[in-house]
Amino acid sequence: MAAKKVTVSYNPAVIEPKWQSVWQKQKLFSPDLGKSKKPYYNLMMFPYPSAEGLHAGNMYAFTGADIWGRYQRMKGNDVFEPMGLDGFGIHSENYAIKINEHPTEVSKRTEERFYSQLQATGNAFDWTRTLETYDPDYYRWTQWIFIQMFKHGLAYRQKAKVNWCPSCLTVLADEQVIAGECERCKSVVEQRDLEQWFFKITDYADRLLDNLEKINWTEKIKIAQRNWIGRSYGAEVKFKVASREAKQLTTDTLTCFTTRPDTLYGTTFMVIAPDSPLVVTLTTEAQKEVVSDYIKQQQTISAPNLGSQGETLRSQNQDKSGVFTGAYVVNPANNKDIPVYISNYVVSGYGSEAVMGVPAHDQRDFEMASKYNLDIVSTIKSEKETDQDLQEAYVGEGTIINSGDWNGLSWPRDREKILSSLEENGWGKKMTTYHLRDWLISRQRYWGPPIPMIYCQACADRGDSWFITDEAERMVEGNGIKNLKFEISNSAASAAGWYPAPEDQLPVELPYIENYRPTGTGKSPLAQDEKFINVKCPGCGSDARRETDVSDTFLDSAWYFLRYPSVTKNLKFKISNLKLKSKSKEENVESLPWDEEITKHWLPVDMYIGGAEHSVLHLMYSRFVTMALHDWGHLDFEEPFTRFFAHGLLICEGTKMSKSKGNVIVPDAYIKKYGADTLRLYLMFLSPFNQGGDFRDTGMEGMFKFLNRVWRLVQKSISNSQFSISNEQERLIHKAIKRVTEDLEGLRYNRAISGIMEYVNSLEELNSKFKIQNSKVENGISKEAGETLLKLFAPFAPHMTEELWNELGHKESIHFAPWPEYDPVLVIDEVVSISVQVNGKYRGVVVVSADEANNQKVVEERARSFEFVAKYLTSEPKKVIFVPGKTINFVV
């Protein structure tokens, strides 16, 4: 029989663009979000288009996420897989500065470039619902969120020591400072005193921590978040200033936080941080000079402009040093006077910036005490040493000694007893503190959403602010939100003169400023634009000024997933909440950045896939913003991502890809040469997806060959579609389905691909066997075998499988074909190899039928009959261990 078709060779350069355009024309991957029965929101972290284009690392992440989405779709879910650009922010601005262009121009270009590159990767994105964070239609809502934070008392202004990057000329959040250096440019970060906007994320510390138990996230990300929140439970203890200095000091108590209240009796001194305000209130006249010298010396050591020297000096700084303030306080437990020191090992900004020194049970305190000859008193029995010859602090558990009424109690078993006793005695109270700090929002840069706030000096002078308006009053009364009144009255104190821009006037558009470069003065470039700044006060109508800082990029990305499903291209202002734009007051009702119905239906996100580098930044902020929106009654869920999977990092030739190293791989050339399918497979086959991989040029060719093999195999089966399925083939099919399905479920893509390869190998092997028996038929691959192969392969190689599927005569896309299921009976082998061991050492296998595999008698007899076993069984074995279906072990 002549072949019906001329076999066409596999040419990705033709079929890939063809199917991409078909998919897009048919809006195949743009589900009707209103009608979906089984919504599945498959999200991946959107890229920030700051550089020359999409790099292989983006492609790696997106491919892995897309495979998951395609698999879910074939399992019958209505998958929504959106894509957008995190194009606002410092990354993009820095790139614009580098190439000496305006960010607006750069963004136009990168947007086009990124989207066309993303098209070429063959991901099933919904191209009708893209978003860009610099789009005014988007950032009006970023600003809206800021305003809600303000109105609910979660955004406040404070003069604070902030991290200042002398190269980026802006402040940085704590999270953006890595080992004292700027996350982006590696400059040593300075401390500056600036008035800034903060979000009170610390109010949510407990929930951010406790909710981690409820979500299905990669464990290491949860651990990172737990560490970052850093909750510790203990007590706040009050130390009264001793009477002899009380007169000359401006404070009468010193409070400190401790996780070890059990060691209170062992507190022999106190230590405060060098940059704490306590230094001023607790230093006596006599010590003023010494203290001031010490502070100066500490400032020199931690001075930022030392470049690489800074690191060395900082590590020298690890040695404990200190100075006596002249002040004594009273240990409430034993009424002893103890000295107050200043030392560099106490960090500011945590707890009360004071620490109780318990040298016997804290290594740092021990070093301090040794250096300054301070008393060491053990309060936990550590068995061996006496206090005098203690070599290091004993930080373990044990029985309490030298501690009055507490003697005999056990630490940590009696923690609560000790804390209660502490409270009853009036020495202090139970307390929890957190490592987490409030989120610093202000950035003195250009390329971001202007913070939508207005400052009125006249109102400020009167002590007025938005918090005294009718709207604020209504909110407190109408909302029924717990603590809102408290939050608001608390915030009102620091908010004098401040009003949010009226919500119906959003967005506060970012003006085009020719010289957008950072100024370094601590003010944003927006401060140059008088037209932008000058505005009437929404409260009293007098002349007022707009806030000129923009918000942190992380605010842009903290809510984008809420927006995607509600994006409607070409109809941007169609959704109900945008009625705001209308002049009519009646229509100006609810205003939300999303469609409520659709949001109810589609959120939270079912699967979020992204890099582990965002464990504490983006992922924490997104959770916080979502929780806040939930509390304000806008969302019916409080965790945005039901499941999060962290993919590994794609590196290049053993090192991290980075522009400075010049080893950034751009996928375009590879797609051109081999096609996106080959590149996708290559990337996913490298190593486990959660582990990352090393991109090397070798290997891509091999993957291309494999695609060609699949192509030929299926092409041949098309011309022999009458071929009926054999028992052997059927077993192969079902085993392959089982293997690939299980590996996909665990996102073990490298294994899934090797499973497909094994399946192809077995089919070919079977085919060549068949050819020998029946030389007239060219090919022995049944239709079922070929179609199953295509389906299993479809998530990985979407274009090629679509083409072949179409050639097989299917009208519907393969990506909507139902995922194959396996028959559990058919995956069981007909014959089983049982390994035979003698004294635990492998000597060979015996092959038995499946139903004999559990029968010890049969297996043992068979095994004994073989020479390779018999020769070791010189005497009757002492013991025979039989593991049904697996192994038999003769112990001689």
Add this chain to the structure above:
RNA sequence: GCCGGGGUGGUGGAACGGCAGACACGCACGCCUCAAGAGCGUGUAAUCGCAUAGAUUGUGAGAGUUCGAAUCUCUCCCCCGGCACCA
């Protein structure tokens, strides 16, 4: 220092109590071809050996549990990532 994740052929990686090295890359040899490429086939942990006979050793090092350990437990070393004087 603390918390994660690792350490398996020339390379990427499989196996995660029961035949270590699946699947690939690379390499070698062969077939096909005028030739090249493509394709196909064979081999490929190490050592001994003519051997596609057989044997020994082998999963960072050392101990342990077990009939049996790459897999479980302990101690140590090294690499990668995160946090880092958080009281």
